[in-house]
Amino acid sequence: MADPAITIDGLHYHYPNTKKEALIDANLTINQGEFVAVIGKTGSGKSTLVSLIDGLLQPTAGRLNVTGVEITPTTKQAQLSSIHHHVGFVFQFPEQQLFAETVADDIAFGPRNLGWSEEKITASVDEALQLVNLPQEFKTHSPFALSGGQMRRVAIAGVLATKPAILILDEPTAGLDNQATNDLLKLVDQVNQQGTTVIMVTHQMEQVAEHAGRVLVMDHGKIIANTTPKKLFNNGEQLAAFSLSLPIPVAVAHSLKHDGIHLQDNEPLTMAALADQLAMAMRGKTDE
Amino acid sequence: MAGIRVNNLTFTYPNQERPVLKDINIDIAPASWTAIIGHNGSGKSTLVRLIDGLLIPDKGTIEVNGINVDENSLGLIHQQIGFVFQNPENQFVGATVADDVAFGLENRRVPPAEMKKRIHHSLEMVGMLDYQDAEPVNLSGGQKQRVALAGVLSLMPQVIILDEATSMLDPLARQEILSLLTELRSKQNISIISITHDINEIELADETIILDEARVAKQGPTKEVLKDGALLDKIGVGLPAGQQLKQLLAQRGINVPDNYFSLEEIKQWLTQQLQ
Amino acid sequence: MNNKIVFGSYIPTNSVLHRLDPRMKLMMCIGFVVLVFFVNNLITGAWLALSLLLAIKLSKVSVKLYWQGLKPLFWIILITVVFQIFFSSGGTVYWRWGIMSVTHDGLINSLIILYRFVVIIVASTVLTVTTQTIQIADGLSWMMKPLALIKVPVNQITLMLSIALRFVPTIMDETGKIMKAQRARGMNFNQGNIITRVHHLVPILIPLFVNSFKRAEELATAMEARGYDPNAPRTHYRQLIWHQVDNWAAVWSSLVVVILFILRIFF
Numbered sequence: 117m118a119d120p121a122i123t124i125d126g127l128h129y130h131y132p133n134t135k136k137e138a139l140i141d142a143n144l145t146i147n148q149g150e151f152v153a154v155i156g157k158t159g160s161g162k163s164t165l166v167s168l169i170d171g172l173l174q175p176t177a178g179r180l181n182v183t184g185v186e187i188t189p190t191t192k193q194a195q196l197s198s199i200h201h202h203v204g205f206v207f208q209f210p211e212q213q214l215f216a217e218t219v220a221d222d223i224a225f226g227p228r229n230l231g232w233s234e235e236k237i238t239a240s241v242d243e244a245l246q247l248v249n250l251p252q253e254f255k256t257h258s259p260f261a262l263s264g265g266q267m268r269r270v271a272i273a274g275v276l277a278t279k280p281a282i283l284i285l286d287e288p289t290a291g292l293d294n295q296a297t298n299d300l301l302k303l304v305d306q307v308n309q310q311g312t313t314v315i316m317v318t319h320q321m322e323q324v325a326e327h328a329g330r331v332l333v334m335d336h337g338k339i340i341a342n343t344t345p346k347k348l349f350n351n352g353e354q355l356a357a358f359s360l361s362l363p364i365p366v367a368v369a370h371s372l373k374h375d376g377i378h379l380q381d382n383e384p385l386t387m388a389a390l391a392d393q394l395a396m397a398m399r400g401k402t403d404e
Numbered sequence: 405m406a407g408i409r410v411n412n413l414t415f416t417y418p419n420q421e422r423p424v425l426k427d428i429n430i431d432i433a434p435a436s437w438t439a440i441i442g443h444n445g446s447g448k449s450t451l452v453r454l455i456d457g458l459l460i461p462d463k464g465t466i467e468v469n470g471i472n473v474d475e476n477s478l479g480l481i482h483q484q485i486g487f488v489f490q491n492p493e494n495q496f497v498g499a500t501v502a503d504d505v506a507f508g509l510e511n512r513r514v515p516p517a518e519m520k521k522r523i524h525h526s527l528e529m530v531g532m533l534d535y536q537d538a539e540p541v542n543l544s545g546g547q548k549q550r551v552a553l554a555g556v557l558s559l560m561p562q563v564i565i566l567d568e569a570t571s572m573l574d575p576l577a578r579q580e581i582l583s584l585l586t587e588l589r590s591k592q593n594i595s596i597i598s599i600t601h602d603i604n605e606i607e608l609a610d611e612t613i614i615l616d617e618a619r620v621a622k623q624g625p626t627k628e629v630l631k632d633g634a635l636l637d638k639i640g641v642g643l644p645a646g647q648q649l650k651q652l653l654a655q656r657g658i659n660v661p662d663n664y665f666s667l668e669e670i671k672q673w674l675t676q677q678l679q
Numbered sequence: 680m681n682n683k684i685v686f687g688s689y690i691p692t693n694s695v696l697h698r699l700d701p702r703m704k705l706m707m708c709i710g711f712v713v714l715v716f717f718v719n720n721l722i723t724g725a726w727l728a729l730s731l732l733l734a735i736k737l738s739k740v741s742v743k744l745y746w747q748g749l750k751p752l753f754w755i756i757l758i759t760v761v762f763q764i765f766f767s768s769g770g771t772v773y774w775r776w777g778i779m780s781v782t783h784d785g786l787i788n789s790l791i792i793l794y795r796f797v798v799i800i801v802a803s804t805v806l807t808v809t810t811q812t813i814q815i816a817d818g819l820s821w822m823m824k825p826l827a828l829i830k831v832p833v834n835q836i837t838l839m840l841s842i843a844l845r846f847v848p849t850i851m852d853e854t855g856k857i858m859k860a861q862r863a864r865g866m867n868f869n870q871g872n873i874i875t876r877v878h879h880l881v882p883i884l885i886p887l888f889v890n891s892f893k894r895a896e897e898l899a900t901a902m903e904a905r906g907y908d909p910n911a912p913r914t915h916y917r918q919l920i921w922h923q924v925d926n927w928a929a930v931w932s933s934l935v936v937v938i939l940f941i942l943r944i945f946f
Contacts, residue, residue: 263445
């Protein structure tokens with residue numbers, strides 16, 4: 117069993133001057149190297165949960181431990197900020213945070229804040245650029261002269277440059293076309309395979325099915341499900357109750373089942389898995 | 405002549421060498437739904453801005469319902485065409501929902517009493533009547549886009565242009581906007597032109613135009629255009645789910661006949677085969 | 680999302696003051712501020728304070744909230760009053776040290792200043808808690824109308840004003856997001872001397888400016904597409920309607936003025 121990267125015990129958060137709690141009694145363990153998807157309606161508490169994991173908010177009750185840093189309602193700000201050494205956070209539309217004169221300077225912002233040496237910073241900038249598949253010549257360009265998709269990759273490189281043990285992404289593919297979405301998710305998978313824990317907030321069920329090993333469902337500030345994608349998608353009606361849909365391959369399998377055709381695996385998570393199941397069923401049919 | 409006609413249109417942005425649009429010829433029938441797709445930077449947004457007279461072409465002509473689009477006809481053209489932009493926040497002008505819908509009516513010098521009726525009616529159409537006095541900070545992106553749509557509807561246009569209007573919304577809000585548009589079109593004689601990357605939104609259109617490298621790469625009935633998987637892949641839209649499955653099945657030795665294309669059709673074929 | 684209740688922001692209690700025409704309220708507020716300078720003794724001062732207390736009562740907003748409105752300005756008031764006590768001269772001298780002195784006139788002057796400060800702030804708070812910003816903007820644009828005669832673009836100015844007000848929360852929200860994102864990238868706002876702190880503004884202000892320019896451009900295009908022409912006449916959705924209650928308010932206000940001047944003559 118891998119070491120837990122994050123443990124959360126009875127965690128609560130209440131935004132000042134609001135009526136309701138944004139996060140209610142969250143309990144959770146995430147192991148190093150996991151890929152966890154967080155889903156739920158807008159305003160269900162997803163952003164609050166991941167902000168707490170990055171030390172951007174201080175819990176109002178309960179405790180959490182992120183890569184060994186212990187956080188409670190009384191933890192000092194410095195300790196809270198020390199989490200940023202271990203956690204990288206890609207916000208929604210991250211290209212809107214770019215500010216430096218050159219791409220290299222912008223990517224170096226994070227490492228510099230962590231007090232790294234200049235050599236280490238230069239190396240990490242080069243590596244991050246390579247990781248997001250941008251040419252090294254871009255280093256001297258202004259980030260504002262790039263296309264929207266390239267700007268997003270620079271912003272993500274800026275987060276990856278700090279080599280976080282935990283990477284949080286809040287709807288990283290919002291507004292991207294299919295091609296750019298696939299490229300970005302490939303990158304996230306790659307980072308995950310190198311041992312980085314990934315927590316991704318998303319609205320796309322296909323992304324949950326194809327990439328996540330585990331999925332958290334949030335509703336009204338509570339974690340109402342903490343399970344594998346396969347198990348979650350088994351119950352289509354429950355999902356619909358939370359205004360969530362099924363990924364296309366699972367929806368096809370379920371609709372076939374409704375017509376009396378039973379596949380061996382009723383929750384194929386990818387189109388390829390669905391095709392495998394269908395091929396198997398067809399072969400079974402011709403053998404009869 | 406009703407509808408939209410684009411003839412030999414070429415457009416180059418100032419300070420740029422290469423034209424973003426080159427020799428474009430397009431015909432859009434009245435009361436049709438047209439999707440315009442293509443890579444970022446393929447000139448989709450430029451094209452619809454030219455149609456609405458927000459930009460003026462270097463060469464070629466554009467006609468909207470028989471009116472030639474030029475500096476002198478802008479007022480008339482804006483009256484024919486309603487525009488919903490991508491970012492919900494940056495097109496919300498009013499202090500409240502009702503004020504925002506009123507903005508276009510005020511520009512058109514609609515008398516206040518009449519304005520009230522039209523605001524009520526158009527907010528009702530998009531299901532935002534209960535939010536009349538709400539301020540934009542308290543609305544979601546999807547709600548703001550519905551208000552934008554109400555603003556457009558209150559002016560009773562012939563054509564509605566959606567420039568990636570659903571791309572910043574979550575799937576649920578996107579679906580709500582799309583059902584709203586489908587419903588509107590079944591009730592009113594309105595044409596819709598939508599720029600999108602979303603395959604579900606493309607599939608709603610009767611006609612699809614693919615722009616690639618400043619030119620029209622393909623145009624025709626959506627069903628036909630969507631068969632060109634290679635081109636869809638090239639422009640970053642990706643294959644529709646039905647074709648993806650069809651390809652994967654073919655790789656596994658199962659050949660779905662040519663006349664089954666959409667996911668729904670393939671599902672039907674599979675049911676027949678497996679029952 | 681987490682809107683704090685700020686000093687002077689609109690509080691909907693649907694009182695009779697809320698229902699008054701914004702033009703009436705604006706005139707009353709301006710008139711009141713002018714009247715404050717006609718206060719010449721305890722009696723006239725008490726009369727104005729009394730009428731202000733009546734307005735507070737009518738607004739159905741708790742006195743505590745008005746007190747909270749005064750609190751952020753406490754230091755400014757205190758410094759001004761102390762300055763007045765030590766640096767104005769005239770009348771009996773009670774205490775002297777270098778250029779500083781406490782005199783009889785100085786004390787009286789500081790009391791008057793304190794009174795004016797408090798009364799003016801409270802009076803404008805009555806206006807802002809009972810009137811939405813958009814209504815104040817409408818009222819102001821009505822008052823600016825005569826300026827159109829000397830070619831002041833009143834309609835453009837008021838539209839600009841209302842759009843600016845509309846985007847204040849948007850920009851606040853965005854600032855919060857950018858700060859959060861830069862904090863996640865390891866930036867520490869509360870560290871270092873004044874120069875480092877000023878330096879820290881760059882990663883916040885640059886994205887904010889870049890986004891605002893983009894926003895302005897998109898907004899301008901959207902406005903044009905919706906048929907906006909800055910030089911063309913427009914109709915107005917928000918119509919200000921003068922009600923009977925506004926007449927009553929006018930009568931009451933005149934009464935306050937008349938009584939103040941009578942009191943000035945007799946005392």
